[in-house]
Amino acid sequence: MIELKQVSKTFTRKGITIDAVKGIDLKVDKGDIFGVIGYSGAGKSTLIRLVNYLERPTEGQVLVAGRDLGTYNDKELRAAKKNIGMIFQHFNLLESKKVFENVAIPLVLLKKNKNEIRKRVLELLEFVGLSDKAGSYPSELSGGQKQRVGIARALASNPSILLCDEATSALDPQTTHSILQLLKKINAEYNITVMIITHEMSVIQEICNKVAVMEAGRIIEQGSVLDVFGSPKHKTTQNFVKTVIQNSITPSVQKSIKTEPGSVLYKLNFVGESASEPILFEMIRSFDMKVNILFANTTEIQETTLGTVIIQCSGDTAEINNALSFLKRHGVSVEEVESNVFDHINR
Template identity: 85%
Template structure:
């Protein structure tokens, strides 16, 4: 559906060269809600502007529906762009035009008849819950209502792809939730592929099925949201995940542990079925070792439960190893996060 192959983008301003994107390889499948997350300056907005060719790559390719956008002539490119809707952070509405006319802009540009425009705009305003605001001006709307107008406008030409550039960052949490649910509904009911640029991991958690993490113009990690949330590899990804999923001990607990000898510390990851079964209870019953549960948390991602626990194990080393093997057999991922060496008094 959307594919970037070794795409790079360089800007030169006042004699200074800036590498905004460096060797981006990315694939968005039809029907995905694909999130791209990164801190300010990571290159997210430049990336999404490549997808609809508001920016052309300095190197590499951008393919939509299997064809390189760089091979289109101007007329073909204009037609291709009609298949790609875009929602902006600050709505980009014309303040001098009423809601109806703002939504109608793409249809007017497509030279649709007045009856077609009227029918389509009314249908879209009903879909986004603004049928009663057709005659209002943007200045009379709340931020959430303005974004709904922007979404209706982006859908006017029946695109198969919807790009969202920080579409919720200017909204309060409750309004953000309603807009995200609307995007999810668009994806499901219209079968539109959605690509979301954001700096908020909660947005990724709420509706995305895949995610790419960006830093300094590169993609440093990507995969299914479940994989990335469950097993973040890069430090930046771990920091993003921590904003929505608590997965570490409190500093006071950690500090007290470092004063102890003769123990092993492990982080356990439970996914799906293993998160709802009494696996730790069965392990404690089965092995004569001391188990100290220091932290435990569960969250739901893509309707799948993810669990994290940090445990301290003490006792016979062979029994500890057997207990860890027991956990692994029950589909629990085990990560040793710190070891404490036995001293002579504790052996």
């Protein structure tokens, strides 16, 4: 549905060149709710503006529905953009227009007749839960209601793609949840592919099935949300994951750890069925080694249980290796924890 091939975007301001996006390869399949996350200045907003050609790439190709947007003439590009809806962080509503008129704007530009416009706008207002606000002005609405108007407006032209640029960052947690559930409903009922730009990992966790992590204009990690949450490789990704999943030993526990010669820490990741099976119990019972469980936590992502356990193992090296092999055969990911976790203990 959306594919970026070696896309870069460079801006020049007052003689200074800024590489906002560098060599991006990205593919969003039809039906995805695809999240792009990164800290401020990572290039996220530039990336999403490239998808609908609000910004044109300096290098590379942006393909939508299999065709490079760079090959369109102006008329064809305008037609293609009608298939891509967009909602914004600060709503971008016309304060002088009522809710009905704001939602109707794309249909007016498409020169639809009044009856068709009225039918579509009222249908959308009902869908987003604002049937009673058609005659209200934006100033009379809450932030969540304004964003619902923005969503209805973005859906007016029946797009197959919906782009969301920090669409929930100006909202409180409860309102954010309601807007995310609305986006999930749009994806399911209208079969619209959704691409979300955010700096909040909780947004990714709640509704996305795939994620890309950006830093300094590049994608540093991408994949299914389950894979990225379960085993983040890059330090930046690990920091984001920690904001929603506690998956490391707390400082107070670290201080209580007693080290032994030859003891090693391992992080075990259990996914799906392995998280509910007594695999760790079987390992402890079957192998002659000392195991100290230092940390355990479970969470649910994409209706799949993800468990994290950190253990301290001591004993015969060969026996420990056999135990770890046992875990791997049963679908458990095993990662040795860096030894510097003990640095403060042995000083």
